[in-house]
Structures are given as C-alpha cells and as structure tokens.
Amino acid sequence: MNEAIIEMDHVSKTYPSQISALSDITLEILPGEFTFIAGPSGSGKTTLLRVLCCAERPTSGEVVVYGMHITDPGFKKIYQLRRTMGIVSQDFKLLRDRTVNENVAFALEVTGHTRKEAKRKASDMLSRVGLEEREEDPILALSAGEQQRVAIARALVNSPPLILADEPTGNLDAKMTLDIMGTLTDLHQKGTTILFATQFTGLVKRYSYRVIRILDGQILNGRKVDSTQVPEVKPGE
C-alpha cells in the first residue's frame, strides 16, 4: 500500500484582506501520480502550490509532505522540503544578470554540486527543453516562452521526486507545450510525482491524468484517494 506523499487536511488560507484563497481543502497525492490542478485564474491553484512548498502558511489545517509536518509552527527545514521538489512558478524567478546555463547550474551549485558538474548537468537538461543553442546567451535575450523553458529546466535539473508546476506552459506555443508535456510525461513514467496547475482545459483533456478541479478556493471533485484507487481521469472536465 502506497502512502500519500502529500496530505492536506482541512486546509484554509485567508489573507489579511479577508480574501479567502483556499477553503477547507482536503486531498492526498500518491507517489508517482501526475495530477492536474485545474481551475480558472484566481481560483486558488497558485496558493495551493505555494502552501505545499511552504511559501505560504495556511490559516488553518494541516499539511504533510514526505512525512514533514510543514504547517507545524516549529517547522524550520524549509530548504529540506524544497530539495524534494522542483518548482516552476509563473514569474520564472530567473537571475537576469546570468546566462541560461548559469541559471540552471545555479540550482545545482547551491545544493552542493561542483561548478563543472553543475554546468555539464545544466547543459544536458537544456538540451532536453530545446535550448542547447542558447546556453551561453544572457537570460534577458530570451523570449518569455524560452525563459519559461529555462525555469522548467532548472526545476528538473536536480531530478526531484516531486514537481510543482504553476502554469508551466502558459507562455509556450503549442509545439513547445507538447515538448514540455513530453518531458514531464517521461519523468512521470520514471516515478516522479507531478502537480501541474493550469487554467487551460484543452491541455487537461488531452491527457489521461487525475484532475483536481478548483474554484473559489474549494475543490469541486475532491476526495481522498488510497493506493487501491486508480486516479480518476476525467478528460474534458
């Protein structure tokens, strides 16, 4: 029996302005699942992912990721949590004064890899996202779509067991979206757990993965799953 790697139990998040971003969210993610978190803009997808990587503290409820009770007031090892996950955010978070390769290699260097090793691994990963020709270019010379791919490469380069991707294909054209989805599917088939937040229902329909629909901070089709259940696939929802 597989134990969930992510457990959210009655999690709510209300901002000081009394805006409720998440309301009583309860869900479980099993290891190796590819899960779409689908919902329109402002529905709470980003907040949900930010809670999972400890960038936001929920107002109430409990969150456990890889056995770490990240909502405990005494939880300090955020960096250990983040090392278990590759994060792709909407705003890319790239270093503007560095090259494409340096941006990807940076994720390896700060987690203990040598510069040479980091550069080589970054180079390999950039080939996988189709940026091998732009490795030495400054980041600002890239289009938004290319920057998105650099951010994806950086999230994947450490081979994390969990990927939190917030609209990772939002700035990509159809072909590049399919390429990136292909890369993520490869990783999923090798056992990586993927949480993919998107507002594009067309993309969700195309793949037979579990879908969690979210609206106004509430899960519409939420349920707890256990390892005996095959993730429900509702393409087109």
Added chain:
Amino acid sequence: MMGNLFPNFITISIIVISMLIFSTFTLIAFNLTNLLKIWEDKIEIIAYLKQGTSSREVEPLLNITRLLEGVEVVRYVSPYDAMDFMATKLGRQKSLLEGIQPALLPPSFEIQLKKDYRNSTKIKEVVAHLEKIRQFEEIQYGQEWVETFSVLVHILRLTQWILGGLLLIGIVFITSNTLQLTISSRREEIEVMHWVGASPGFIRIPFYVEGLLQGLFGGGLAILFLFLLHQGFFLYIPPSMQAWMEKIPVLFLPPETIAWILLGGMVLGFFGSFVASMRVLKYK
C-alpha cells in the same frame, strides 16, 4: 556585483568613522595614562622637619623612615642643600637669595617610594605613617594635582567606554541596516536560492564573511587615518609648544590595542551582518 559597491562603501565608511572616533578617544586616554605613569614615577614625599630638630636625631629618624612600608629611598636635605637647590632653580636670579640665612630654611627628608606606592591611594598610606612621627612639621606630596589628574584620566577612560558602548550599539544598528542594502541588492539571487533549497548556512555565511571583512577593512582604515592624524599632529604644533611637547611623549597606540580595535571592527561587522540576516534572510 557593481550594484554592491555603494552599500559596501557606505557600510565601510560608517565603520571607519565610528572606529576612528573610538580609536581617537583610546589614543588620548592611552597617552594621558602614559603621562600619568611618568608623573607617578616622579612622585615623592617631602617631609619637613621641625625647626630645632637636632642633628643627632636625624640619623635615627632616617632609619625609622626607611623602615616604613612603601619607602624605597630617603635622602636628608639640610638647610644648606635646600639653599643650593633654590639657587640652582633661580639661575641668574639667585641674587634674590642674598642675605637669607640657610638656617631659615627647614631641613627635610626627600622620600622616594616603591613603584607600587606611586599612586594617589597608596601614597596616602605612607603619609599617614609619616604624620605619626612628631619630628615632622609638614608633609607634602603634590596631592592636589595627582588626585586631579587621576580623576581626569578616570573620567576620560569612563567617557571612552561609555562612548564606545554607544558607538557599538550605533555601529551594529547602522551596519545591520546598510548590510540590508547589500542583501537587498542581491534579493533576486537569494530568492532563487530559497526556491531551489539552498541551506540557510549556504545563504548566510557569505554575508557573515562579508561583514567580518568590512569590519576588518573599516577598522584598518580607521587605524590608518588615526596614524596619519597622529603624524600630522606633530607637523602642526606651534613653535611655542614644541619645547614643552618634547618633555611629553605622544605615543601611537601599541600593537595589542591595534589588534583589539581590528578584532572589534570584525566583531561589529559580523554582528551587524548577523542582525541583518536575522531580519531579512528568513526562509520564505
């Protein structure tokens, strides 16, 4: 990296100014203490004998005085010796002494003290013993200026440490704020480090090292400026003061004090960056 130059410059400048103020007070206090030591070395007691004390009484009295605790050397100054001393002091105006009988001058003992007793507190113990000897008419040891000078040096030392304490708080506050500028100029990089799981030590240690180096550099520059001021002081002494100054050595800080100031600068720089990192390098 160029973006870090300005906050670095500001931080180092503030450390230099603060350490220069503290070092200047340290230098003044050091020289005044040194001067006090020189004067204390010259401290002696003059015990005037009562008129009519017979020469037979002098030798036993000398022996009694020599046996007192803290007394190193005792010399008898007869009225004739006193007259010669006054004539020497008056120089070309010694004719003023013509007609004065040496017998009018009181004989005295010049009492030099052991090193430990050459201070305003211990000297009083010796004087108290001397005052019990009935053959002494009056005892002088320049108590007023010794005490005044001791109080002056004490106040200066106290000012140095109070000022040092205030500067310390100020430096930590200012350096932590200016180091926040340095950290802010690298916030993008820090945010990515947080995002990819760099350990807090990996993120913070470079800032601590930077704080240490800024403190060392700032302290070093303060010492250099103080040295230049010290040298310049001698260049601009008015001629009227030069002869007087020759008798008073104005020393620069000894190496161990310089080492302490440099260490102090490093500790301040480190502590400033530590406070700054506690405030702005929280994992988020």
